[in-house]
Amino acid sequence: MTEIADPLVLDLVEWIAREPRPYSEVIESWRTSCPRLTIREDAIDRGYVAREPVAGGVVVAITADGEKFLRASPPALTGRADGSPNCASGSV
Numbered sequence: 001m002t003e004i005a006d007p008l009v010l011d012l013v014e015w016i017a018r019e020p021r022p023y024s025e026v027i028e029s030w031r032t033s034c035p036r037l038t039i040r041e042d043a044i045d046r047g048y049v050a051r052e053p054v055a056g057g058v059v060v061a062i063t064a065d066g067e068k069f070l071r072a073s074p075p076a077l078t079g080r081a082d083g084s085p086n087c088a089s090g091s092v
Helices: 002-018 023-029 039-045 064-072
Strands: 049-054 057-062
Touching (some): 002 049, 002 064, 057 064
Antiparallel strands (some): 049 057
């Protein structure tokens, strides 16, 4: 499952690197019906993104390790003109 998850983790980190995202948006956009695809959790566990409290809620932002990961990785293909994640439909 790692060979499937790694490009998706890269896609998620690139998406969050564009701007910190509200936690609720990340949860909604990156939901999955497959319990073995834990993209959000993998990115957090690897230290690439982190939840941060802000006025009015919580955002998910890229970390220094996430920035290093992006520099060491080829650009992910979002497949969408608006830059939203591939799995926004929840079909991943």
